[in-house]
Amino acid sequence: MRPFTYTRAKDATSASKLLTGNPNAKFLAGGTNLLDLMKEDVERPSTLIDISELGLSDIKTISSGTNKGGISIGGLGKNTDAANHPLIRQNYPLLTQAILAGASGQIRNMATNGGNLLQRTRCPYFYEVAMPCNKREPGTGCGAKEGINRMHAIFGWSEKCVAVYPSDMAIALAALDAVVNVRNASGQERSISMADFHRLPGDQPEKDTILTHGELITSIELPRNNFADKSYYVKVRDRASYAFALVSVAAALETSGNKIVQARIAMGGVAHKPWRALKAEQLLVGKEATEANFKLAASAEMADAKPLEHNAFKVELGNRSIVLALQMAMNGGKA
Template sequence: MKTFSYTRADSPEAAVKAGGRFIAGGTNLIDLMKLQVETPEALVDISRLNLNTIEERDGGLLIGALVPNSDLAAHPRVIARYPVLSRALLAGASGQLRNKATTGGNLLQRTRCYFFYDTHAACNKRVPGSGCDAIGGFNRIHAVLGTSDQCIATHPGDMPVAMRALDAAVVTLKPDGDRRRIPLGDFYRLPGDTPQIETVLEPGELITHVALPAPPAGARQAYRKVRDRASYAFAVVSVAGVIAVEDGRIAYAALAFGGLGPMPWRDAAVEAALVGQAPDAATFAAAADALLADARGYGHNDFKIPLVRRVLTATLRELTQVQP
């Protein structure tokens, strides 16, 4: 680990003016620093800021950026009104890590691409312009949607997938004192020619809260995760769904996917294929077709394309109570 300076902020305003990388739980950043994948010159400790509350706001919830994942998953309002979020959180990492990892940090997890972590490999995300060894290399865990010829890495999170399906927004504080409310759908960036730029956050901008709107009335929620082992593993494919059925037709649909793209993936065409339709095999197949219209495998990860079709169908059957 390379030498760095350390300061502890006593307020969000002081944190954004301090200059440096923010650290709270450190469950991802510290690992990356040990491997010298990340080498910040300065760390700003925000772990003691008063950003660890969960409040009811405008019919929804306002979640502090420092709320631990375990506390968020166990909160009575989350369990009762946002069960997809609770289930997604409990599907991630281990109990020890969930006790330490924070809501804001979870949104900013970096990819678990093998080549990103290997400083001897070519990785445009780690060293822009160096190339991408995943393309043409062992890419079993990599993306099939939203990729570019510069990067095919996936976003690793569970919580952000559920939050994307719930129409969450990220609340931030900038060094000039301005605040922003960024819909999660606008928060992440596709890799394009700049895969090292993963979000729309500006230098020194701090996530202070995540806002959840009121959940759709009468909708069922589910989170389904397929992984290589039963616990402590990242998603090969995951689906977060919020579906309401009225009078035998799908009245509302929100679906987000993990393990498929460089961000928690949501496609309006998938939901359009469902809304107004009867919940049956033909409708589910049309939704899968819409999702996978532009999917591309890179060899070892080709299996994800038929796999997500099956996982999506199983999730839709669960949400609409259609028997297989």
């Protein structure tokens, strides 16, 4: 690990100012991803700005504004607290399932909600500093594209990068139409939909999100919905615990009788960002909640997949995972 200076921020605005004034500075909250990257010499910040004591950890009902009646989750709250909070378990069980599917209990106890959204890819070419990686060092090439790419993207990749985004929590938040609130060094705030928060790689794979340097995640808002009784998170991985998804699916349904009124589906392990299965969602609206319709929706979504040399299996795996997630959601999480 390279030498760095350490500063503890007093409040959110001063934290953003400290970061804005130093292009090589990074926020430090739980540190569960950043410190690993520093040890591997992937991240090389000259300064760490500790934001762990700024508060910003409340989970509460939203009393006004566009998302009135929904739930606000503090950006510096811990993953464990978000997963186990009664308001989340009762109203957004999909989010609880997704968080509990990620990492280990010890890591969830340390990791923050904002940090979870900002975690970086686990592509081995990104972590191996001797290999070319446009995400780590723009212009050096993408080792994974012609290399071992079993874990990599089948949607939205570019010639510059085929890495996938690792968070489970963010997949559920994408399906739930969450909104991320951020604040900059001037104290100005803006709200970003989860659909827009993360980027596809394009020509700038080094940029994971649309945040500008110095913006701090203050909270995540979950709008009210009618998905609590019919939602489910499926995560397919190489081993049962502490492994990143080959494919994951967050599915949520609102029904009238057996007819689907609304559907939300997001996928993980398949793209550079949480992948909203919009074609599948649109096909399901107004249809009967049957296995046949679930299969049609899954096939429509996966038809646009562009697998690499070693991950064509993800297409069929994605098909089956979407169908399973929808079936489990329709059955209230029961097999």
